[in-house]
C-alpha cells in the first residue's frame with residue numbers, strides 16, 4: 001500500500017517510558033499503514049504495547065522516533081497545538097472504560113466533540129439526534145452515564161466517536177467490560193458504522209468476535225509486530 005492511499009501511516013515508531021531510574025521500551029520500531037475504510041485488529045498479550053501504539057496512532061502521545069502521517073499530512077515536528085487540532089478533526093476514540101463525562105447526559109457527551117469544533121447549534125442538534133438514533137439510544141438521551149448499562153454507555157461512546165465523521169477511529173479494548181451478547185452488538189455496530197462512513201478503525205482487542213470481523217489481524221509481542 002502506498003503512503004498516499006493510507007489514512008494513517010506509521011514508520012519505525014519507538015516509544016519508551018521512564019520508570020524511576022530505568023526506562024521501559026514499549027515499542028521497538030513499529031510500522032503500519034491503514035487504508036480508508038479498513039478495520040484492523042491489534043492483538044497481543046497484556047503489556048505488549050497495544051495501548052501505546054493506539055495512543056501514537058491517535059495523536060494522544062508522541063513517539064521518541066519514527067514518522068507518522070495522517071490523511072496525507074506529515075505529523076513529525078508539528079507542535080502540540082496543531083496535533084490537538086488534527087486529533088479533534090480527524091480522530092474518534094472509544095475506550096474500555098467508556099470515558100464518558102459523568103456529569104453530562106448521553107446527549108451532551110455526544111454533542112461535546114462538535115462544540116469543540118465550533119459547529120452551530122442547529123446542526124449540532126440534528127447530528128446528535130441522528131447519531132443517538134443510529135446507536136438506538138433516542139429514548140435515553142437525557143440520562144446520565146450512571147443510569148445507563150455498560151452496553152448503553154459504550155453505544156454513547158461510539159456515537160461520540162463517530163459524530164464528527166472522523167477519518168480514523170481508535171478503540172482500545174472496547175468490549176473488555178461487556179458481557180458477550182452486549183459485546184457482540186458493540187462489535188457489529190462499530191463494524192457497520194465504520195463501513196458506512198469509510199472510517200479507518202484500529203482496535204486493540206483480546207476478543208475473537210472482534211478480530212474475526214476485521215479486515216486484518218496484527219499481533220504485537222514485546223513491542224514488535226509479528
Ligand SMILES: Nc1ncnc2c1ncn2[C@@H]1O[C@H](COP(=O)(O)OP(=O)(O)O)[C@@H](O)[C@H]1O
Nearest residue numbers: 017019024026045046047048049050051052053
Ligand atoms: N505511562 C506509562 N509509564 C510507564 N510504563 C508504561 C506506561 N504505559 C505503558 N507502560 C509500559 O509499556 C509497556 C506497554 O504497555 P501498553 O502499551 O499499555 O500495553 P498493552 O496495551 O498491550 O497492555 C508495558 O511494559 C507497560 O508497563
Ligand SMILES: [Mg+2]
Nearest residue numbers: 050051052172
Ligand atoms: Mg492496553
